[in-house]
Amino acid sequence: MQFMDKTDKIFVAGHRGMVGSALMRRFEAEAFSNVVTRERAQLDLTDEFAVAKFFAEERPDIAIIAAAKVGGIKANNDYPVEFLVENLRIQNNVIRAAYENGVRKLLFLGSSCIYPKFAPQPIPESALLSGPLEPTNEAYAIAKIAGIKLCQAYAREYGANFISAMPTNLYGPNDNFDLETSHVLAALLRKAHEAKTRNDRKVVVWGTGKPRTRLDGNRRSRCGSASLSCTSGSARIACSVRSAQRTDLPMPVDHESFWVDCS
Numbered sequence: 001m002q003f004m005d006k007t008d009k010i011f012v013a014g015h016r017g018m019v020g021s022a023l024m025r026r027f028e029a030e031a032f033s034n035v036v037t038r039e040r041a042q043l044d045l046t047d048e049f050a051v052a053k054f055f056a057e058e059r060p061d062i063a064i065i066a067a068a069k070v071g072g073i074k075a076n077n078d079y080p081v082e083f084l085v086e087n088l089r090i091q092n093n094v095i096r097a098a099y100e101n102g103v104r105k106l107l108f109l110g111s112s113c114i115y116p117k118f119a120p121q122p123i124p125e126s127a128l129l130s131g132p133l134e135p136t137n138e139a140y141a142i143a144k145i146a147g148i149k150l151c152q153a154y155a156r157e158y159g160a161n162f163i164s165a166m167p168t169n170l171y172g173p174n175d176n177f178d179l180e181t182s183h184v185l186a187a188l189l190r191k192a193h194e195a196k197t198r199n200d201r202k203v204v205v206w207g208t209g210k211p212r213t214r215l216d217g218n219r220r221s222r223c224g225s226a227s228l229s230c231t232s233g234s235a236r237i238a239c240s241v242r243s244a245q246r247t248d249l250p251m252p253v254d255h256e257s258f259w260v261d262c263s
């Protein structure tokens with residue numbers, strides 16, 4: 001990680017989540033000695049004053065925003081207000097406090113869902129804002145696009161080294177396996193596991209059955225650390241979008257289901 005010293009103070013927001021915990025394992029494996037974290041109960045990132053106070057007291061060198069309100073298609077579709085408002089608040093608070101307290105480098109995690117529903121595959125970065133979004137996660141995607149644009153604005157207006165990376169859908173340790181709110185792959189893993197332990201003959205699965213490649217959370221942490229080490233200025237990284245494309249699982253609002261024969 002060329003742009004980071006092992007002793008740099010690194011704030012990982014969302015360190016208990018799937019991506020944040022993968023980053024923590026990575027930093028530990030690479031012997032970074034000054035990683036700062038706060039549990040949500042200690043620091044609610046939607047609280048502007050608490051975030052400003054935290055940054056003023058800790059003054060981290062590096063900040064990684066792996067904290068967000070994250071969910072699968074059903075949760076995004078059911079709660080657009082929460083996905084839009086909470087994510088805007090978290091990212092606005094952290095990005096602004098980072099700039100005002102001299103953070104040298106900031107990585108904001110977006111999502112491949114920022115790209116239009118009918119973007120060409122593999123998705124080129126130029127597809128951003130070129131067409132309508134997938135309606136079920138539009139609110140979340142709009143928040144993510146706002147975060148990317150805020151990082152770009154701080155870079156252009158104030159020369160801040162704030163960058164964004166766009167992971168595709170991920171899975172891995174510490175994922176959310178709740179069947180109502182998880183991403184599709186976590187739900188598939190849980191359903192398959194439980195079906196196997198029960199010796200079920202069938203698993204009921206939402207969608208049309210055409211999912212594409214996914215990227216596991218540990219690989220994401222390597223992309224994240226590579227982003228921090230290799231990139232400077234206002235560059236935006238479409239991390240993994242080319243290697244692991246967006247899922248093509250057009251989940252209808254009424255949750256079309258099909259079943260997989262386990263026999």
Ligand SMILES: NC(=O)c1ccc[n+]([C@@H]2O[C@H](COP(=O)([O-])OP(=O)(O)OC[C@H]3O[C@@H](n4cnc5c(N)ncnc54)[C@H](OP(=O)(O)O)[C@@H]3O)[C@@H](O)[C@H]2O)c1
Nearest residue numbers: 014016017018019040044045067068070109111168169170
């Ligand atoms: N998972 C994916 O497939 C995927 C795909 C593309 C992009 N991403 C992006 O990667 C990032 C991390 O995703 P993830 O899957 O690791 O999510 P996650 O497992 O749900 O973790 C999110 C983390 O954010 C924390 N958090 C949420 N709201 C908070 C608040 N108000 N104050 C403090 N902490 C708060 C959570 O804290 P608690 O532990 O207290 O809940 C949790 O640790 C997100 O920006 C997401 O958009 C994820």
